Amino acid sequence: MRIGLVVDSACDLPYDYFKQHDIELLPITVRIGDAILADHRDERATLQFLNTHVAARGHEAETTPFTVEQIHDLFIRRLVIDYDYVFCMTITKTRSPIHENALQASYSILNDYKAVRAAAGNNTPFALRVIDTQNLFAAQGILAVEAVRLREAGEGAPKIRARLENLALYTHGYMIPRDLHYLRARTRSRGDRSVSLLSATLGSALDIKPVLHCNRGETGPVAKIKGWDGAVQKLFNFTIKRIEAGLMTPTVCVSYGGDLDELRALPGYDRLRAACADNNIEMFSSLMSLTGMVNVGKGSLVVGFAADGPAFEA
Template sequence: EFGTIVRTKVDDMYQQHTKIKRDTQTKSIGLVTDSTCDLPSEMIKKYNIQVVPIVIQVGEESYLDQVEIKPKDFCHLLQTSNKKMLTSQPTPASFKEVYDKVIAKYESIISLHISEKLSGTIQGARVAAKSTKYSDKIHIIDSKTSSAALGLLVVKAAQLIQKGLGLEEIIDRLKIAADNVKIFISIPTLKYLMRSGRLNKTKGFLGTLLNLKPIITVNSDGYMLEAAKVIGQKRVVHKTLDLAIKFAKSVKNPRFGITHVAAPK
């Protein structure tokens, strides 16, 4: 059974989603990110990370990611509906609402987001920050990546904050880490890339006919590009792992994360 998307009491849901945990010890740095980080809710709660949801558009309807619509609901709609589905960045007002709550408890804010080459999310954060009276206390960082790679950077930021490092040192370390993180995404079907308009239909049909499976990555400048292309689902899984292992061997003390779309096994 897939859940029913309900639009009632959205304000209450959003307030619960962005609620600042009451700590017995006040910390000096608050941490904000967006829902493209793909972190599990347990980790978000553990590190008291404030997440601004992106907007998912399904036809004429729009939903706040992880607040009004969950991944399983989105996947169900993707498989059963012919409506066009897109994502859009959070509004500056959404960022400001979160910033206001965080700054009431913390002395400064680190706001770490999806690559600005992939989304306008970080621009919304910048607009919101400039509109506040405490803009000098908000430090916005372009992760130059997305999904699990962004999530790893967010967790690193949270751990550095917990260790008590200074603001400038944390920011410097995060920028270095952003230059040394990599994501590899295996695409099992080209159908949804064609539907969204991200892939030319002629190329998509040809790729489907040949059973081609692309592997997508994000380069050091934050742009998405093709890392490899193989034939068949088994080969694409193995190739994705090979690319990840090769990269992991090139960095010191590697960390990794695995995300999926309706494929828990």
């Protein structure tokens, strides 16, 4: 059985990984004023857009995911021919309409695929499964990497589906925003009152950085730590503890809202890389998606992994 994998462009993994493993992207289009870019995970284009538009006016950005019709057309045009079963893994449905769009598209895809496959000389059934990763950004990458691993191991679609749906429940994403004023402006533009003016002002004045946690579609602060470097170091140290205690998959994903040389220079990053190597964990470091950066701000950090254990401990 030919198994295909699809993610939306908010999923933070290196561009080369998507290409190497034939992972299809559902691009999200970002518009800031007259500037428009469809996010295809092109790192050079993303950094140029970031430095030109996002830093100053990113909180005004409009993000447009693939519509139901666009997802339907992508599958009918190519994916129903190239594959027999496709897993479409989306950003958490609590933060984006992508999951609902993909789910709605799946109904018409399953109604329309037979003639397309027959014309290509294939009369066997086609199936697809839309999976809510229940997470964001780097943490979305955990399911995508596991899907690749299972596919390459020759596992069948039922086992892959069960594994991914269970793994989503234990995948954790942790984020440290660099600029609370930006995050507040962005959340207000989206109608989200989760970052108040008082907390943003006090956090910036006192240099307090929140650690935000996402699991099972729910997001919220789990710690407030003095200083950017201190917060980053504590998040990396916590991740090392979870690695040493045992993860559910041999994968850690890290994404950063800026040049990756800045990420590699962060305090504790080298220790995290070493801990991954010592424990046979594959670590993926990537530029945060353009969608992620316009929503949480330039210079933000996200770490994702899957584990059954305690939440963040400062």
